[in-house]
Amino acid sequence: MRITLFLALCAFSSVSSLAQGLTDRDSSLSLLRRGITENKVGTTIREPFNPSQKAYAIPGQTLPKGIRVLRSFNKDYVIVAIPTEQEWNSLIRQGIQPIAVNDYWKLSPELAETVLAAKQDDQQQSYLVELSDPKAFTDHYIGNRNISFSKVSGQHNIAIIRTSFHWLEKHILQDTMVRFIARQRQPVVERELTGFDLSANAVNAAHRLWPDIDGRGLTVSIKEEIMDTVDIDFKGRYKSSPDAAKLMQAHATTMTTIIAGGGNTYFTGTGVARGSQFSSSDFANLLPDNDANLTGTGISVQNHSYGTGIENFYGADARAYDQQVNALPYLVHVFSAGNSGSLTSTSGPYAGIEKMANLTGSFKMAKNVILVAAMDSIGNIPAAISRGPAYDGRLKPELVAFGEDGSSGAAALVSGFSLLIQQSYRDKHGQLPSAALVKSILASTATDIGARGIDFASGYGAVNAVRAIALVKKGQYHNGMINTGQQDSYRLTIPENIGQARIVLSWLDPAALTNSNTALVNDLDLELVNELTGEIWQPWVLNSTPSLDALTQLATRKRDSLNNTEMISLDIPAAGNYLVKIRANNLATNLQAYALSWHFDTLNTFQFTFPVKGDNLLPGKRNTLRWQSGYNGTGQLEYQLNNSGSWQSMDPNVDLSTPHYKWQAPDQFASITFRMTIGANTYHSDTVSISNNLLIRTGFNCVDSFLIYWQKAPTAVQGYRLYRLGDRYLEPFTELTDTALVQYASNNPYEYFTVAPILANGVEAEKAYTFNYKTQQTGCYIRNFLADAGQPNEARLTLELGTTYSVKKIGFEQLTKNGFIELSAVSPVVTFQNITTTFASNGLNIFRAYVELENGTRLYTPNESVYQFNENPYYVFPNPVNKGQSLRVMVEDPEGTSFVLYDINGRLLFQQRLSNTIQSIDLSRLQAGIYIYTIIKDGQRQLTKKLVIQ
Incomplete structure (x- = not known):
């Protein structure tokens, strides 16, 4: 009799404490009892088995064998399924009184909190839903206008759905196939x-x-x-x-x-x-x-x-x-x-x-x-x-x-x-x-x-x-x-x-x-x-x-x-x-x-980890030296340049427990070696370079050959190592002492190149930025040619070369009615950029430049135009114009400007708005004869003259 009463009291105690945990101790837990009919735990020891109830809370410290756990809710209790009265009675005999809970245990903590705070809205949102049977779930809801699917993963038993929270709460949450629901987030x-x-x-x-x-x-x-x-x-x-x-x-x-x-x-x-x-x-x-x-x-x-x-x-x-x-x-x-x-x-x-x-x-x-x-x-x-x-x-x-x-x-x-x-x-x-x-x-x-x-x-x-x-x-x-x-x-x-x-x-x-x-x-x-x-x-x-x-x-x-x-x-x-x-x-x-x-x-060991072979220090900049040390105390840190044998002190008392040391390198190209002396032991780093990358450019890119060249190293070097980009990685392909390389295009189909100086003791300095020689806007010797209007009646001509290699002479020419004539020439050519000024008449002026190579080949630039208006902002040419030929109109400011053409009797033939500085007018429909044209800007007549078509 006393034993039975003791078990009953234990059961009552567990029910009471569990129910209390579900309601008072944590506000989020009270959500699990919302809508559940209270059984007055304080007065009724046993809650009867309910076959329609889907989930219960029981203490989680010692779980009975074979019970199906739905969720481990916190350190005190778990959510379980109890599908049969036999399992129910087994728990009761063990002194465990299950407490009925609703379906809110399926929600993520963030969603549960929004329910408690009544912050959820009824807008369509994306939710991640874990399922027991994704296919059956999809088949059941597909076609329902209240829900749409963006992803279903049968492998992970998860679906991404889009619906309102109200509909999700009323329908999806209660679905027995649903195990978990969370908001779908956007990654950043x-x-x-x-x-x-x-x-x-x-x-x-x-x-x-x-x-x-x-x-x-x-x-x-x-x-x-x-x-x-x-x-x-x-x-x-x-x-x-x-x-x-x-x-x-x-x-x-x-x-x-x-x-x-x-x-x-x-x-x-x-x-x-x-x-x-x-x-x-x-x-x-x-x-x-x-x-x-x-x-x-x-x-x-x-x-x-x-x-x-x-x-x-x-x-x-x-x-x-x-x-x-x-x-x-x-x-x-x-x-x-x-x-x-x-x-x-x-x-x-x-x-x-x-x-x-x-x-x-x-x-x-x-x-x-x-x-x-x-x-x-x-x-x-x-x-x-x-x-x-x-x-x-x-x-x-x-x-x-x-x-x-x-x-x-x-x-x-x-x-x-x-x-x-x-x-x-x-x-x-x-x-x-x-x-x-x-x-x-x-x-x-x-x-x-x-x-x-x-x-x-x-x-x-x-x-x-x-x-x-x-x-x-x-x-x-x-x-x-x-x-x-x-x-x-x-x-x-x-x-x-x-x-x-x-x-x-x-x-x-x-x-x-x-x-x-x-x-x-x-x-x-x-x-x-x-x-x-x-x-x-x-x-x-x-x-x-x-x-x-x-x-x-x-x-x-x-x-x-x-x-x-x-x-x-x-x-x-x-x-x-x-x-x-x-x-x-x-x-x-x-x-x-x-x-x-x-x-x-291991104690009493030391190893430099930066720099090591292949690393580079930046000249004149603060660099961080690194090591791994098994020593306590301090060491003496020194360096030497170019294997000179002359060691220079950096710090006589380096704290070895700090595995790094910031140091400003000399502002020069050189090889450098460090050593750390700790008591009677000395440890050396690899010999590496102090260097900046050199500039590398395209000299010329002709049909049959190309030239690349690079900046000369600021100190004496053993030579330069050229790299080209192979199937996957850069690969060295030649070494030379010059600062330029000419290659026949047929023998070298590679496009990407870089170069690294080789210092006197064989240490490779920093590579230049790898570049594609075909995309440097450098043609066959000629990088650029510009013709600009300078002062009134003046043109400024600029020719930029990719290289002066094998260039004998350059020249500037102007188009006249008799063809191109030479304005000036430069020989020998010692600079990449050459500038000259020349006379430019009112109206359109056309110029070009050339490069003459040592083998006699001449390479010409495309034609460039210079417009000079001076006191006359409008030019119409040619006049007379041959029948069937287009007329050109040159306007200093084309905005709001129109060209109007009349016959000799004053009848309007056509009117055309001008949108460019120089614009063509189609006269192919007109017969030979005399006509009158007018230039109108912003509704005001600016110029009226006679036009002859012959």
Whole structure:
């Protein structure tokens, strides 16, 4: 009797507290009880089973086996379906009293809030609807004038519909096929990138150390508008896709350049993975692309440098991306964090917390993607960059990279670098790594910036290309598979002299239910044990309590029950054997694959990462030197020019804990080498150039040959190396000591060229901007010829040459009734531009110029006209005019002017408005004879004269 009463009281207590949670504790939760008949929970212990009720709320701490969860609403309760009385009674016997709820649980948090605030309007809008059966849903509503469809994805069980909220609330919300509804948002690119620096994340040094790791054989997709596919930096590497965007945008071109630019235009156009191919995908579709289209195009990385507004919930799009990566485990999705760091979220668990949890898009809440924030070139995160956490307290963003004007470029850089990791792994194993392993490698090799350890602004730190590729080359990773309740152990030996060890576990977690309170499904736990001492370390975990003080606390070591990436780091670890333990704490599936990687920073090591071979410093400008150091304290920094052996001091006490040093280079062309002396050890950089790019131009472009020439280097050089654009990239084709090159067009069909000086010690200086010699408005020796009216009765003639090479003489000529006569000539010709003035009579004057070559060939310019009016603003010629010939009228100001012709008896023959300075009048219908013409301007007669047709 007492036991029965106790169970009844427990049931009553759970009903009371749950109902209270649904009504009083959170105003948004009261929406779930709107329109539900109250059963007076305080007086009635048992609510009867109702077979027509579609959803109930029950406590979520210990879910009964086999129950169908519709949504994990918050940490206290879940929304479930109870289709049979048998299941109902089973719950009652366990002391669980279900509470009936309405269909508003299907709404996104943003839509639910608009309902509560009565802010929704009745205008037609686009909504994203997750469905159990998209085809049946479409068949049911197609043709209904209240709803239209813009997209239906059977793969992701999602439809994009357009309707009014009133109709959606009355019809769509109650449809049993509908699982989730959110407003469809319009994506926007997250700012244009105005600066680019591969050295900030050591990508330039990775290119130097492993030149063959360039993304070759891999394809990246850029999801936004389409890039300029004919840009010479992309030559021969664009792959068409069914998902490609239709509109071209400069932002997409910039992102593609950062990821995969070939460096053909200029060195700043060199991307992270210049050997990769690339494709386009339209971000008008915020859902993942079709799996078959991605695999058919060979996509292994997709970049997403765009966002919507601040959104703090796990949307159907986030679920779809998590599903896709589980289906295609090698596919890496990289998203920009956003540029809303100065804004405060108005919805979700972190609403009102200033400048936190302002990531731009619910799709960025996905677990199996990489979210990237931006830093400047020395590791500071601008205030405008969005910060985490994710809506459920997970660590977001995971990484940072250079992107001084926004997170777009930072995401693009990580996308490019993910290709390099994939290629490094593929070259060792013949297959691509999982997206989980790529994320683990990026996190374990990242450089800590900002607050010490992980944080909601920088994640695991700034990506470091040299460390990551070195990790893959050394094989410092492990792929495993774990069962429910199982524990895996992996022995790890930490060598002597290690400054820090970082171990990162990552796994591709199954997709959670849309709108779940917590996204994690399979909970793995990472632990590190010192085999000798038995000491145990757990991962770093941040405080995700919704308060600013909590979110900005430093991480502590504890079990992580939120994230599907976990990191343990040890400073100055004792050398020896350790056990890395992975425990399947709580799995919803029987098996879970995982990836593990580890990185060791070695003490007392030093390496310059900028400049390295192929880099260039700008003369007279501030340049940033970079290094990776395992030393504490200071070092002495020096440089020498042109391998002179004379070392000049830059700073005797450089702080080695700061991995960069700003320095103004000498204003000269030279080779330069740096060295850092730390105690008894000296470390040298590669020898590189200090130089500016030279100007390169077309001298002549004739039918059979062309000449290109370039500015002479301001200092003595060994020579010049000429490059031409081949099938995909620039290729060197000749070296010479002169500053001009003549080529026969038949032997050299290439159009794009550039040049780089070779300094005395063989170091190549900066290349000129690559140019197309055919599009420089330079013809066969002649670039331009102009004839302008100068003073009254004067013409100013200007001839501009492309080159003086092989030019013997130039001359200027004027057309007379006896043909062209020479006015003046110049020989020898020593300048590109030659100017002369000559007499010009009233009316029309026609001039031309010529270039005479040393072989006797003369090249003429087109004719140019000069009009001189002086005191007479009107000229009619020729007069007399031959029968059938056109008459020309020259007018200084044709606006409002007409030409009127009469016969000798004063009868009007015709009138024609004048619209040009010189205009032809058709006289073909008139017979020979004498006529009278009049010029009328603004209704006033200006000139009347006789005209003779003979």
